[in-house]
Amino acid sequence: MIDPQSDTVRPPLGLAMRSLLRADAIVLLRNRVSATLSILLPIVIVVATSLGARTARLGGAELTIGLALTIGLITSCVLGYSLNLAHDREVGVLQRLRVTPAPTWMIMTSRLCVQVVTNLIASIVVVIVGVIVHGLTPTVGQYALVLAVAVLGAAVFLAIGQALVGLVPSTSAVNAIGRVLFIILVLLGIIGSTGILGDTVKSISGWSPVGALMTLFSDVLGGAAWNNQDIYSLLACAGYIIGFAFIGIRWFRWETR
Amino acid sequence: MSDASQLPPPVLAVDNLRVAYGARVAVGGVSFRIDRGEIFGLLGPNGAGKTSTLSAIEGLVKPKSGRSLIDGIDTVQHPLEAKARLGVQLQSSSFQAELSIEQIAKLYAGLYGVHLSREQIDASMRTIGLDAELGKRFKQLSGGQQQRMALYIATIHEPLLLLLDEPTAGLDPQSRRALWQRIEQARGAGRSILLTTHSMEEAQAVCDRVAIIDHGALLTTGTPAELIEKHKDDPRVLEVAHGPVTLEDVFIGLTGSEIRD
Ligand SMILES: Nc1ncnc2c1ncn2[C@@H]1O[C@H](COP(=O)(O)OP(=O)(O)O)[C@@H](O)[C@H]1O
Ligand SMILES: [Mg+2]
Numbered sequence: 001m002i003d004p005q006s007d008t009v010r011p012p013l014g015l016a017m018r019s020l021l022r023a024d025a026i027v028l029l030r031n032r033v034s035a036t037l038s039i040l041l042p043i044v045i046v047v048a049t050s051l052g053a054r055t056a057r058l059g060g061a062e063l064t065i066g067l068a069l070t071i072g073l074i075t076s077c078v079l080g081y082s083l084n085l086a087h088d089r090e091v092g093v094l095q096r097l098r099v100t101p102a103p104t105w106m107i108m109t110s111r112l113c114v115q116v117v118t119n120l121i122a123s124i125v126v127v128i129v130g131v132i133v134h135g136l137t138p139t140v141g142q143y144a145l146v147l148a149v150a151v152l153g154a155a156v157f158l159a160i161g162q163a164l165v166g167l168v169p170s171t172s173a174v175n176a177i178g179r180v181l182f183i184i185l186v187l188l189g190i191i192g193s194t195g196i197l198g199d200t201v202k203s204i205s206g207w208s209p210v211g212a213l214m215t216l217f218s219d220v221l222g223g224a225a226w227n228n229q230d231i232y233s234l235l236a237c238a239g240y241i242i243g244f245a246f247i248g249i250r251w252f253r254w255e256t257r
Numbered sequence: 258m259s260d261a262s263q264l265p266p267p268v269l270a271v272d273n274l275r276v277a278y279g280a281r282v283a284v285g286g287v288s289f290r291i292d293r294g295e296i297f298g299l300l301g302p303n304g305a306g307k308t309s310t311l312s313a314i315e316g317l318v319k320p321k322s323g324r325s326l327i328d329g330i331d332t333v334q335h336p337l338e339a340k341a342r343l344g345v346q347l348q349s350s351s352f353q354a355e356l357s358i359e360q361i362a363k364l365y366a367g368l369y370g371v372h373l374s375r376e377q378i379d380a381s382m383r384t385i386g387l388d389a390e391l392g393k394r395f396k397q398l399s400g401g402q403q404q405r406m407a408l409y410i411a412t413i414h415e416p417l418l419l420l421l422d423e424p425t426a427g428l429d430p431q432s433r434r435a436l437w438q439r440i441e442q443a444r445g446a447g448r449s450i451l452l453t454t455h456s457m458e459e460a461q462a463v464c465d466r467v468a469i470i471d472h473g474a475l476l477t478t479g480t481p482a483e484l485i486e487k488h489k490d491d492p493r494v495l496e497v498a499h500g501p502v503t504l505e506d507v508f509i510g511l512t513g514s515e516i517r518d
Binding site: 006009010012015016019020022023027030031065088091092093095096097098099100102103227256 | 302316317337338340341343345347349351352353354355356364365366367368369370371372412425516
């Protein structure tokens, strides 16, 4: 004996989504420290590497800019996004939202959308600075591809961040594990790719999130022809997004105890 | 249609609700009903299972068995429709620290499908005495102001049922009485209210009916006067009474004297 009117009393989703997006955007804009950090670090990298003019050692300007973009994305997604989410869970912000008629997927989607847009803007700034200081001249098409890869990278690291908060209930543990994860991901991507740790590590590195994204960024920026390595990298990224997002959503812990 | 189906369903019907966290049973089969325009108090010591009962109704925890219906709508089968009829003030809830009072009001209005104009927000803020604080953050408000704001957000969509978890905890006597008045006003507007408290004074001052809960079970239900009448000859109650039996004597007599944390 379900009330046939029950559907009509459900608030419109569009208004709820707009309200959430606006609130999440305000929250993100007010968090200036984390926003600044995730854009400052990559800019420092592109500027510092342009000074010595010996960037060929690291694989050239394209790879350096790719690295900077990737590090910006990890900082804001694996450290920023997940820590904010864990904090909001701990202080009860998520609980309060969850007792409203907004579906839980909407609460998460709004945060993710705002985060991706921020990452996109940060990436544009980093690419422009990088291109100028390294004296590159990418075409409009290349710029567009770089931004497409940036969105892909944001999705990879947001999925990893989501899995991290989803599985780890304590905020301080999310913080600590996030930092360790940051270091592991970056080292695996950079040091591994040089080959000094052997061929096995080198191929693992190519498949790792940072390695895959650096490959895509630098090939796109360098205007390289589409090769097998790019396809593998793309597949790896898709795998990370699907796998980690599934874990982070399916096993998301809403409570801290 | 039969006669029975023409009766409006109770605003809240809780049937044999069980909540457990792992092996720990927090609510062990609780049943009660709340009618239109009624203020119902869930009275119990710390850890009795009050918040867990509310959490199951709110959809924050999934009950192990039993069910709760809001206006006839099952809270597990139709969570969003049930939540649309529910106004909630959580025991330990918090709003985004980065948002101003006005932005919080806009956010929650939108989540409940209510369009609020600037003038409407101003007017409501005047009635709850927060018109000078519109640009402030929630954390910058005093305890009494925070409770008023939380109650305002809970009623922003004029819900059928209000769930208030220890709404007056930590308030000074003036703010407490002012809040009682607002709760009574909400009832006057046709809402039903389920509140939790461990204050006997509060239960007697505002609740039409109360239930005493301990260790996840309801021990007794009735108006405050009925509870005193029903248990005034219970030896456990008489043992703790000093003079005429009070609601507090009934509460201590039924739930025991040991201290809970
Ligand atoms: N999320 C949780 N995980 C595990 N145990 C919990 C959780 N929430 C409450 N409990 C336990 O369940 C019991 C009832 O708690 P609660 O409903 O919060 O009581 P009250 O609100 O009456 O103080 C307590 O023993 C408490 O420790
Ligand atoms: Mg409680």
